[in-house]
Amino acid sequence: MGxxxxxxxxxxxILCAIPQKGVCPVRCDDCFFQSGRSFLEPLDENxxxxxxxxxxxxxVVRFNDGNDSNHQRELVMKAAEQYEHAFFNTxxxxxxxxxxxxxxxxxxxGKKTDRSAHLVDSPPSNLMFVRFRANTWNTELCDQxxxxxxxxxxxxxxxxxxxxxxxxxxEHQRNYTFRQRTKNEYWVINSEAWNQAMSRYANxxxxxxxxxxAKTFKCSRCGVCLREYFATLERMRR
Numbered sequence: 001m002g003x004x005x006x007x008x009x010x011x012x013x014i015l016c017a018i019p020q021k022g023v024c025p026v027r028c029d030d031c032f033f034q035s036g037r038s039f040l041e042p043l044d045e046n047x048x049x050x051x052x053x054x055x056x057x058x059x060v061v062r063f064n065d066g067n068d069s070n071h072q073r074e075l076v077m078k079a080a081e082q083y084e085h086a087f088f089n090t091x092x093x094x095x096x097x098x099x100x101x102x103x104x105x106x107x108x109x110g111k112k113t114d115r116s117a118h119l120v121d122s123p124p125s126n127l128m129f130v131r132f133r134a135n136t137w138n139t140e141l142c143d144q145x146x147x148x149x150x151x152x153x154x155x156x157x158x159x160x161x162x163x164x165x166x167x168x169x170x171e172h173q174r175n176y177t178f179r180q181r182t183k184n185e186y187w188v189i190n191s192e193a194w195n196q197a198m199s200r201y202a203n204x205x206x207x208x209x210x211x212x213x214a215k216t217f218k219c220s221r222c223g224v225c226l227r228e229y230f231a232t233l234e235r236m237r238r
Contacts, residue, residue, distance in 0.1 A: 033066030162186035
């Protein structure tokens, strides 16, 4: 089977890789990867999904835009050896330093989304940033995450969740618009709510949004991952 490019990262200098078969064991609600609406459907035919090494030359390979890099970890790390530039995504704070390359940690996966988050006491130098699954009703948890990781000079990137099967809290429905985002239609945060959420951290240099703004989610218009990837490589040299 041929490589299938993630339409969100197209044109950004980032290619996505999933070396595992099957679905992610974390099973976050409304996850694009296993919702049945992924660009990789049918999963049993299109996984693993790995870019050819020649395509990856001069680009950065992101493991895993689906599944988790701490699931079948040895398989994932072995698969990454063929690429000069690669980073890992995981929602499991397990031996992050052991990846030996930049790694992104999603701190509030699955059922933790609005309740709690992984707060790593001594973040390793290869922690590229932490990813916070943000909405307009988990702002207090977000404040805790931002405060913790900012003390360690680790960036927090707010990924504003889009909802399809999950029901929005009634008092927050005004903050979302039902529209297409990349490939599918979801309830997506609107510009006013995005700007209000980001304004909480306007004076904090360690907080960024995933995407340029509420209307521009494509990676080619953002650049956060590429900047933090190379910043992490420099930090790891010290």
